[in-house]
Amino acid sequence: MSLSFIRRLISSRLLRPVFVVLVVAGLVQVVVSQWLISSQVERLVDTAGSALEASSEQVSASFGDTREDVRTRLETMRQKTTDELSAELTRQQTAQQERVAGNVRTAVMAEAQGLADVLAAVAAPLIWDRDVPRLTDLVELADARESVLFAVYYDQYGDRLTRYVDRTDDRVRTLMEQGEGRGAANRVLDAASRDPNVVIITADIAPQGSAIGQLKLGLSLEGINQDLAALEQEFSATITGSIDALHDTLEAETEQVNRRLQQQLASMDADTRSRIQNTVEALNTEASSLSANLSMLAIGSVVVLILLVALVLGGGLLPRVFRLSSAIWGIADGEADLTRRVSMKGKDELTEMAQGVNRFIGRIQELVSEVKESAESAAGQAQAQGDISRSAVAAVNRQEQDVAEVSGTMEAMSRSISEVAENIQDIAGSVSNVSSESEATAGISRDVRNRLDQVVRNVEQAVDAVNQLDHQSKEIGSVLSVIGAIAEQTNLLALNAAIEAARAGESGRGFAVVADEVRTLASRTQESTTEIQSIIERLQKGSQQAVSAIGEVSGQVAESSSEFRRADEHFDRINQLLSSLQDRAMAISSVAEEQGRHASEVSVSVSDIAGSSRETVEAIERSDEASGQIARTLTSLKDKASQFQV
Known part of the structure; x- marks a missing residue:
């Protein structure tokens, strides 16, 4: 294609409007296609970004709910365990204190009753003899014991034989101030009968079955109450320490679990948002590249279309016009035969040439002229057709290259979508990591349960307090030893009395009866000493029961451990929720894979278009061969027409 031919195409008044329309149409097509592509790509990117963001928000919300549920359940479990342990330990403490107090009071009362019986038995001969000083000595001997406040002997008529009270004892002075009646002993007895901390033990003196007197022994319970109060304080301190240790342990472990879970969720949320941002940026980059490639393809298509039209019109019309114009000038310059022509001017080149040919040739040379002109015109058209075919082949080849570029772009987009699916699968893997952390939290719960075993060991320390009570019961045994010694001395006195009565003969028979009594x-x-010893053994058995009760408390702690097992079940449900989140992430991945398949289908369609373009090239090549055959036929016809001189 020469430069002069291009200048003729551009300067042609006939083709100028066609070129203007094609250029405007091409620009409109480029603008509209660019707008459509940009809007569709932006909508696609926005849709993908919104879907990923919504999925991320949903996952974050689910993680937040899960974290709050875990924190609430741990707090509830901690509070419930502490409350139940405190209530059970308090109940066990109260029951055990009541049993211990009852056993101690029973033992002390039995001891005091035995002491009263001994004093009553020893006092029988003294009452017969009205030996008040010896009776007073026995009262002082009994009052020397810490737990004995007073002792008073009465005769068979209810009259007091002894009047001794220990005025140096603050407790006795208090009773004297509170009591009513004449005499210190009466006031003390009156106040003691109303005092809950004082027990009055009565022992009848009846050596031969008939009462000859009575002994009233005042026993103070303040020492017992003080020992029980000290034991209660030790129990309370042990329970409080155990509950505080358990509370602190549970609170520390709960805080650690919440902190680790929050860190894991925050890290996973940040990683998810980062992956979503990278995915959206990759989509924007690929979309921009696709938009630019499609724009270049549209511009190239417009240019190819303009060139194709120019080649079709310029190669098919203008050469024919130029050849007709040359023929007319040849007729005008010839020797008055058919080779000479006169041009006629008109509004355009084709009209001028048609009018000149029609007026100059005439009806006489119509047949030859038409044959020659038809041959020349057909040859030119055949040549133009060949040029058009070759141009079309080149254009289709370029279109095939552009289609290949589009196919490559679609494949890149498919790969980007595949990367999105992989990122979603990474998110699912992060969810799996959170599930692993939840299982680690369950392991921490098991550690807390092991610490409850430490609480059991602390409860065992309470056994030492009960052992102290057992030691006190042994001290009571020492008192029994004193009573036994008194009984032995009494036996010796009775034996001596029997010996003296035997020596006295008949006159000492009554004294022998007394000695026998x-x-x-x-x-x-x-x-009685043996019975008291049995009571002490029962008291020691009660101490062992206290140890058993503390073992029951340890069992309650084991029940608390079962509560932690139920907490493990809650962690299992949390793992199920995380599994559900993982399933949702996999569903999003499936959607991304579906988009990738659609992109692959588009790529296949573009490949089909490329195949169709190749078929078009083959059809044009076959048309070019037919045009060549026509051109050769027309050349033969032209050679035959040139033989005529017209």
């Missing part, structure tokens, strides 16, 4: 009373004292 005293010996019987000593035997009863020894039996």
Whole structure:
């Protein structure tokens, strides 16, 4: 294509409007296609970004709910465990204190009753003899014990034989101030009968079955109450320490679990948002590249279309016009034969040439002229058709290259979508990591349960307090030893009295009866000592029961451990929720894979278009071969027409 031919195409008044329309149409097509592509790509990117962002928000919300649920359940479990342990320990403490207090009071009362019986038995001969000083000595001997406040002997008529009270004892002075009646002993007895901390024990003096007197022994319970109060304080301190240790341990472990879970969720949320941002940026980059490539393709298509039209019109019309114009000038310059022509001017080149040919040739040379002109015109058209075919082949080849570029772009987009699916799968893997952390939290719960075993060991320390009570019962045994010694001395006195009565003969027979009664009373004292020893053994058995009760408390702690097992079940449900989140992430990945398949289908369609373009090239090549055959036929016809001189 020469430069002069291009200048003729541009300067042609006939083709100028066609070129203007094609240029305007091409610009409109480029602008509209660019707008459509940009809007569709932006909508696609926005849709993908919104879907990923919504999924991320949903996952974040689910993680937040899960974290709050875990924190609430741990707090509830901690509070419930502490409350139940405190209530159970308090109940066990109260029950055990009541049992211990009852056993101690029973033992002390039995001891005091035995002491009263001994004093009553020893006092029988003294009452017969009205030996008040000896009776007073026995009262002072009994009052020397810490727990005994007073002791008073009465005769068979209810009259007091002894008047001694220990005025140096603050407790006795208090009773004297609170009591009513004449005499210190009466006031003390009156106040003691109303005082809940004082127990009055009465022992009848009846050596031969008939009462000859009575002994009233005042026993103070303040020492017992103080020992029980000290034991209660030790129990309370042990329970409080155990509950505080458990509370601190549970609170620390709960705080650690919440902090680790929050860190993991925050890290995973940040990673998810970063991956979504990278995915959206990759989509924007690929979309921009696709938009630019499609714009270049549209511009190239417009240019190809303009060139194709120019080649079709310029190669098919203008050469024919130029050849007709040359033929007319040849007729005008010839020797008055058919080779000479006269041009006629008109509004355009084709009209001028048609009018000149029609007026100059005439009806005489119509047939030859038409044959020659038809041959020349057909040859030119065949040549133009060949040029058009070759141009079309080149254009289709360029279009095939552009389609290949579009196919490559679609494949890149498909790869980007595949990367999105992989990122979603990474998110699912992060969810799996959170599930692993949840299982680690369950392991921490098991550690807390092990610490409850430490609480059991602390409860065992309470056994030492009960052992102290057992030690006190042994001290009571020492008192029994004193009573046993008194009984032995009484036996010796009875034996001596029996010997003296035997020496006295008939006059000492009554004294022998008294000695026999005293010996019987000593035997009863020894039996009472044995019974008291049995009571002490029962008291020690009660101490062992206290140890057993503390073991029950340990069992309650084991039940608390079962509560932690239920907490493990809650962690299992949390893992199920995380599994559901993972399923949702996999669903999003499936959607991304579906988009990738659609992009692959588009790529296949573009490949089909490329195949169709190749078929078009083959059809044009076959048309070019037919045009060549026509051109050769027309050349033969032209050679035959040139033989005529017209």
